[in-house]
Each structure stands twice: as structure tokens, then as C-alpha cells.
């Protein structure tokens with residue numbers, strides 16, 4: 330039987346208990362705001378989920394983030410002592426790129442850049458002229474076109490393309506630089522060159538707060554779920570409603586009415602502010618009052634499908650990879666997008682003497698690989714342990730866990746301008762409605778934390 334519960338009041342409703350929603354609610358609670366989070370699944374964390382099995386600790390969503398903004402360090406500080414920031418060991422500075430039949434270190438300086446086999450000799454010469462190349466005039470230039478124009482084809486193939494695979498699981502020729510890599514776009518627009526811009530940035534005076542953005546690779550001690558679980562505990566479980574199904578938001582007078590179903594009952598909440606942090610694909614049913622044409626401009630955001638495979642070995646078989654991981658350029662035509670080495674970067678990810686790898690497969694350009702059966706995936710990673718990581722033929726993985734994300738990473742493509750303008754328009758038309766989440770403001774965990782901190786301050 331469908332029972333209707335009484336209507337309750339809250340000041341702010343946050344929809345979605347992923348990193349964005351939880352961080353927003355955390356900062357609102359620190360200001361004593363009367364906030365409640367509605368989450369449709371039975372757990373918090375969203376894409377973040379740490380698993381511990383047979384002595385291995387592995388992630389099924391994001392593995393690591395980068396401390397690109399002070400907000401990341403500040404969030405972790407606010408969670409002490411319950412959750413601790415873990416930064417990757419020095420080995421993580423080494424990034425590998427697949428070329429031919431082996432991984433090569435991505436050059437980290439001028440000397441290694443001169444001798445790397447990744448780039449052609451003519452492009453190595455060409456880069457010397459980068460500071461004098463003209464500034465682009467197309468505001469919607471793709472990442473691929475911009476990098477090709479300034480750096481040359483081999484840099485696109487063996488540096489930009491694998492970087493884009495690693496971050497977006499996307500296609501550099503479809504992603505628009507000013508939305509997908511705004512800092513890179515600004516370097517060219519403000520300084521006329523990547524190299525001159527990077528040097529100027531290095532010289533800029535930095536406040537104590539700026540210095541918190543160390544650019545180090547981070548996780549949480551014991552895995553990223555410790556971050557979201559701690560956020561959940563501090564917000565308070567009485568302020569997080571799980572299993573909230575069919576959530577709908579409707580304007581009502583000068584505020585909002587949020588309805589949802591839970592265990593066969595309908596619940597209604599009246600509030601002043603609603604903050605959505607869900608993916609673009611979830612918005613049509615959530616905001617039914619938005620006109621179809623406007624909604625189409627939000628929900629047409631494409632998400633890359635990504636399969637993540639955690640692979641554990643109890644023995645290293647004499648192999649040790651002191652690196653963050655290896656990425657595979659699209660031109661190399663491998664089925665694997667990249668392999669991360671979490672046990673080389675963080676503590677206690679594998680039993681003593683063992684190793685943990687995290688394989689990424691699929692992405693925008695190989696979406697069909699998501700259809701592989703579990704047996705095919707297991708065979709692919711086992712073969713790659715031998716052919717890509719050079720484990721001896723006798724080495725077999727002791728643990729293989731497969732996670733398929735059909736809507737993993739949003740692609741900031743040409744439609745982004747329209748989407749951002751539509752969000753602005755809706756927020757002005759409907760005061761108290763905030764459309765946040767990864768459909769704007771960046772796709773990484775650091776971006777999510779920054780956006781949420783800002784929302785927590787503002788509402």
C-alpha cells in the first residue's frame with residue numbers, strides 16, 4: 330500500500346550522496362545549516378568505493394586524485410583525525426607511456442625530453458619554437474587541434490592522447506580545451522604559450538593557502554571510501570536518507586517541494602534551496618518542470634563508459650614497477666587504456682610482497698569492449714600481465730575483480746557552452762535551484778571538492 334507521510338521542512342536539500350553532495354552537506358553542516366541529503370542507492374560514496382578482499386585494498390571507481398586546489402587539503406584537515414590524506418610516494422612522479430612493444434617513461438625534463446623515443450626528432454625541435462607560435466583564435470578549438478598546432482603530432486599521440494585517456498577516457502579531438510582543460514586554455518590565451526605561461530606561473534607569488542595545492546597525487550589512508558564514510562558520519566546519518574527512489578523537485582511558492590518514495594511510502598520535504606549533484610542523465614526525471622528543450626541541452630552530455638579491473642598478485646615474481654602507472658595511446662591499438670600501480674604508490678594495497686594493478690578498458694573510442702564477458706576480460710588482463718608488464722608465464726593473478734561503469738566520465742565537448750548557459754538561465758529563473766555535480770566545473774575529485782566547498786560557503 331502507498332502511504333503518504335507528513336510533510337517535513339528543511340532549509341537545504343542536497344540530491345546525491347557522492348563526493349560532491351557529501352562535501353557540500355559537510356560544509357553546510359559546519360555552518361549549522363539545516364541540510365538533508367537524498368540518495369537513491371542503499372549506500373553513500375557514489376562513484377567512490379573501496380573494497381578489501383584477501384589482503385588487497387582496491388577501488389572500483391576513482392583510484393587517486395590530484396591536490397590541484399587548496400580546498401582538497403582543507404577538506405581533509407576538516408576531517409581529522411577520522412580520515413587522513415595519503416599522498417603517493419615519490420615513485421608516482423614516473424608516468425609510463427606504451428610505444429612499440431614496451432612502456433617508456435614520460436620525460437620529466439629537458440634532458441630526458443631530448444632522448445625519449447616517444448616523440449619525433451622534428452617535434453623535439455619544433456617545441457623550441459612553441460613560445461613564439463601565434464595564439465589560437467578559435468574559442469572552441471579541441472584539445473587535439475590545440476596541442477597539434479603548438480606541439481606537433483607526436484606530442485599529441487604520445488603525451489596528450491594518453492593523458493586524455495587517463496583523465497577523461499575520451500577523444501582529444503572531441504573535447505573542447507576551454508571546458509575540458511581550462512588551465513591549459515588560459516595559459517595560451519593569457520601568456521601566449523604553454524611554456525611561457527608555465528614559467529610565469531612558477532614565478533607568481535603564492536600565498537600560504539595557495540601552497541596547500543601541492544599538485545601531489547592523493548588518496549585517503551585505507552582507501553577513498555574512508556573519505557566519503559567519514560563525511561557521512563560527520564554530517565550525521567539522520568541527515569542522509571538512503572534508498573530515496575523517484576526523487577522529484579517542484580517549485581512551490583518561493584521555495585521547493587521535494588518528493589521521493591522509500592519502502593512503499595511517499596515522502597515530501599519543503600525547503601528553500603535544492604542542490605542537485607547527480608549526473609546529467611539523471612536530471613530529466615528529477616526536474617520535470619524544466620522545459621524539454623532546455624532539459625535536452627543538459628542531458629545530452631555524453632559520459633564515457635569505463636571498465637575497471639582490479640588485479641592482485643600475492644607475489645611480485647621479481648617484478649617491481651616504481652611508477653604511477655602506464656597509459657596506452659590510441660594509435661598503439663591495444664585493448665587496454667591504461668594500468669595503474671596502486672601498490673607502488675600507497676601503503677597496504679596488497680599483501681606483503683604482492684602487487685595490485687588497476688586496469689582501465691573501454692572509454693569513448695572503445696565502448697564496444699564493455700561487452701566483453703568476464704572470462705574474456707580475465708583472459709585479456711592475464712595476457713597483458715605477460716605481454717605488457719613482463720611477468721613470467723607462470724605468474725597468474727590471485728584476484729581479478731571487474732567493475733563496469735556505463736556512465737563514468739562526462740565529456741566536455743562542443744555542447745558544453747549551451748549546457749553551461751542553460752544551467753545559468755535556469756538558476757536565474759528559479760532562485761534556490763542549484764544544478765551542480767560533474768556536468769560543470771570539472772570531472773576529477775579535486776574539482777568536485779572545490780565546487781562543493783564553494784556551494785557550502787554560499788548557501
Ligand SMILES: Cc1cc2nc3c(=O)[nH]c(=O)nc-3n(C[C@H](O)[C@H](O)[C@H](O)COP(=O)(O)OP(=O)(O)OC[C@H]3O[C@@H](n4cnc5c(N)ncnc54)[C@H](O)[C@@H]3O)c2cc1C
Pocket residue numbers: 344345346347348349350367368369370373374375376377389390391392393394395573576606607608611615635637734736737738766767772773774775777
Ligand atoms: C571508473 C572511474 C574512474 C575515475 N577515476 C578518477 C581518478 O582517477 N581521479 C579523479 O579525480 N576522478 C576520477 N573519477 C571521477 C570521480 O569519481 C568523480 O569526479 C567523483 O567521484 C564524482 O562525484 P559526484 O558526487 O559528483 O558524483 P557521483 O559519485 O556520481 O555521485 C552522484 C550520486 O547521486 C546519486 N543519484 C543519482 N541520481 C539520483 C536521483 N535521481 N536521486 C537521488 N540520488 C541520485 C547517485 O546514486 C550517486 O550516489 C573516476 C570515475 C570513475 C567512474
